[in-house]
Amino acid sequence: MARYTGAVCRLCRRENQKLFLKGDRCFTGKCSILRRAYAPGQHGQGRSKLSDYGVQLRAKQLAKRYYGLLEGQFKSSYDKAKKREGKVGEQLLVVLESRLDNIVYRLGFADSRAQARQLVKHNFFLVNDVRVNIPSFLVKPDSVISVSEKKQQSGIMKKILESNSGRVVPKWLECSKSKFVGKMLFYPERPDIDLDVEETLIVELYSKV
Numbered sequence: 001m002a003r004y005t006g007a008v009c010r011l012c013r014r015e016n017q018k019l020f021l022k023g024d025r026c027f028t029g030k031c032s033i034l035r036r037a038y039a040p041g042q043h044g045q046g047r048s049k050l051s052d053y054g055v056q057l058r059a060k061q062l063a064k065r066y067y068g069l070l071e072g073q074f075k076s077s078y079d080k081a082k083k084r085e086g087k088v089g090e091q092l093l094v095v096l097e098s099r100l101d102n103i104v105y106r107l108g109f110a111d112s113r114a115q116a117r118q119l120v121k122h123n124f125f126l127v128n129d130v131r132v133n134i135p136s137f138l139v140k141p142d143s144v145i146s147v148s149e150k151k152q153q154s155g156i157m158k159k160i161l162e163s164n165s166g167r168v169v170p171k172w173l174e175c176s177k178s179k180f181v182g183k184m185l186f187y188p189e190r191p192d193i194d195l196d197v198e199e200t201l202i203v204e205l206y207s208k209v
Contacts, residue, residue: 053205055201059197060201060202060206062197063092063093063197063202067096068101068113073136075206077092077096078202080095080138089200089202090189090190090199092199093199094187094188097187097188097193098140099136100125100127100132100136100138100139100145101116101117101135103139103145103173103184104119104120104125104145106170106173107169107175107182108160108164108169108177109145109147109164109180110160111160111163111164115160116135120133120137121133124148124151124157125148126145126148127139127143127144127145129144131148139184141187142183142185143183144182145183146180146182147180152180164177169182170192171185171192172185
């Protein structure tokens, strides 16, 4: 599976906001946004006015980087959103939030979406008692996500649960970390998704293609 392998802190600096790509580091004084609050590169501290296309592109890049997707994966999610009822932009965010790797992260079973993707690939999780190792798998309401019995006592899972003991789980999910089980109650609505992006700009951008 293709994935971004560069320095993720540069992505946060480029979008000028925390994307929470480094797990615990994002909550400490070592966060790159706090230390260097300007875009990376030799011209990062310069000022430039974005065109309408540039504004739309930045909205798309922000969403892509927030969920850790490459262009092909993001476009695939957009195509799925167009087939759903409702506003395309909002349905795009619902599709992205419904991905198994994102659900695992939201439940607190991973420190970051990148780690969640890795754990899913390594057979850590079951969906409705069926092993699923595809990060892009779309979870549906009433589905139960659980850590496989074999992986529950692994050192990495114990460390993750300890570090994320205080994480707030969104209202459209429920989780019992002591039982290694979570559940998707319903699809999230736009106010439930904490992504500071105007999804209509993404729709406008793709409508030009």
